[in-house]
Amino acid sequence: MSDEKSLETRAVHAGEPRRQAHDALTTPVALTSTYTFADTDALERHHRREVERDEYGRYGNPTVRAAERKLADLDGAEDSALFASGMAAITTALLAMLRGGHHVVLTRDCYRRTRQFVTAVLPRYGVESTVVEPGDPGAVARAIVPGKTRVVLSESPTNPYLRVVDLAAMRALKAAHPGVKFLIDSTFATPVNQRPLEHGVDLVIHSATKYLGGHNDLLAGAISGSAALVDAIRDFRGVMGGVLDPHAAYLLLRGMKTLGLRVARQNASGLALARALESDPRVERVFYPGLESHPDFAVASAQMSGFGGVVSFLVRGDGARTRRFIDACRLATIAPSLGGVETLIEQPALMSYYDLSGEERLAVGIPDNLVRLAVGIESAADILDDLAQALDAAFSDP
Numbered sequence: 001m002s003d004e005k006s007l008e009t010r011a012v013h014a015g016e017p018r019r020q021a022h023d024a025l026t027t028p029v030a031l032t033s034t035y036t037f038a039d040t041d042a043l044e045r046h047h048r049r050e051v052e053r054d055e056y057g058r059y060g061n062p063t064v065r066a067a068e069r070k071l072a073d074l075d076g077a078e079d080s081a082l083f084a085s086g087m088a089a090i091t092t093a094l095l096a097m098l099r100g101g102h103h104v105v106l107t108r109d110c111y112r113r114t115r116q117f118v119t120a121v122l123p124r125y126g127v128e129s130t131v132v133e134p135g136d137p138g139a140v141a142r143a144i145v146p147g148k149t150r151v152v153l154s155e156s157p158t159n160p161y162l163r164v165v166d167l168a169a170m171r172a173l174k175a176a177h178p179g180v181k182f183l184i185d186s187t188f189a190t191p192v193n194q195r196p197l198e199h200g201v202d203l204v205i206h207s208a209t210k211y212l213g214g215h216n217d218l219l220a221g222a223i224s225g226s227a228a229l230v231d232a233i234r235d236f237r238g239v240m241g242g243v244l245d246p247h248a249a250y251l252l253l254r255g256m257k258t259l260g261l262r263v264a265r266q267n268a269s270g271l272a273l274a275r276a277l278e279s280d281p282r283v284e285r286v287f288y289p290g291l292e293s294h295p296d297f298a299v300a301s302a303q304m305s306g307f308g309g310v311v312s313f314l315v316r317g318d319g320a321r322t323r324r325f326i327d328a329c330r331l332a333t334i335a336p337s338l339g340g341v342e343t344l345i346e347q348p349a350l351m352s353y354y355d356l357s358g359e360e361r362l363a364v365g366i367p368d369n370l371v372r373l374a375v376g377i378e379s380a381a382d383i384l385d386d387l388a389q390a391l392d393a394a395f396s397d398p
């Protein structure tokens with residue numbers, strides 16, 4: 001679909017043929033593990049790539065392909081590849097791009113399993129890494145080891161502090177280090193709020209489980225970038241095997257059609273709730289890139305068109321009071337994940353970081369009174385009422 005159309009329009013139509021099998025309006029779910037050949041000549045024409053068709057389910061599926069084309073269009077990418085989960089996308093992409101002796105630069109505030117893979121799994125294969133603070137392009141530059149560093153990987157915005165990477169600064173660094181590929185996990189932003197490829201980034205990663213799917217009913221991951229890079233990683237996906245199921249691909253296609261609507265609402269509610277929480281004396285500090293108080297407010301305002309639906313904050317008090325606050329929420333539901341239509345809330349100390357000691361948690365920057373709110377598409381007023389009554393409960397004498 002042409003670039004002149006708005007994202008909202010492309011989200012509905014891009015990637016899906018206008019005419020479908022059986023004259024269906026929507027893209028059929030192709031539940032097949034393998035594909036047939038009329039004769040051996042047809043098989044040879046396929047091997048010579050004279051026809052575009054599928055061969056076996058681990059290498060491709062038409063429903064998955066439609067979802068890949070839609071996402072590529074939204075990301076402004078030549079191509080996209082989908083995976084069984086965000087982690088399958090991240091691990092497959094990194095393993096495809098790295099070998100023993102290479103080095104990775106990773107920003108510290110990030111999804112815990114990504115950090116685990118880079119700092120604890122990759123070293124087993126001889127890949128070293130340096131972890132730097134996000135929001136500090138100088139630290140990234142100093143961490144690059146010429147000749148060894150092949151990948152710089154960062155989320156933007158990051159999890160859970162919503163730090164924003166200065167993509168213009170990354171572009172300058174990339175020009176100085178042509179052998180290094182810059183990867184941005186753009187899960188929190190979605191193509192609605194930011195398109196890192198337009199800033200010269202090599203590869204965009206999404207956990208499509210979050211906003212792209214949007215309904216908390218599927219797991220999927222994606223990469224978007226140049227045709228050559230995506231093709232190489234898609235090839236390696238055939239080796240690693242972390243492919244997306246066609247049913248999940250259909251749900252993802254359907255979810256992406258409303259991405260523009262949902263994220264617009266989540267941007268508006270996120271900002272309204274962040275402002276309300278910041279003015280509440282029972283809240284010690286709010287982390288949201290759309291607030292002037294956020295360290296990356298200027299960078300975020302320059303390169304993003306919305307600030308997303310995740311708001312992190314510190315409840316004034318200890319872990320026990322924070323727990324009372326979370327337990328008193330009636331609308332916001334305790335669960336990991338984000339980006340769906342339902343508002344979810346969690347205390348990272350009791351969720352992703354539960355198995356660390358209090359000291360270890362502080363060392364990775366996760367205090368016990370930290371809350372991550374993942375705003376859904378309910379009315380912002382109702383979410384705010386819920387948070388206010390939960391704060392009342394947490395601050396009343398037990």
Ligand SMILES: *Cc1c(COP(=O)(O)O)cnc(C)c1O
Pocket residue numbers: 085086087088111114155159185187188207208209210219220221
């Ligand atoms: C959830 C998430 C992941 C992992 O994705 P899964 O789909 O759960 O495997 C990676 N990065 C970020 C930023 C995430 O939020």
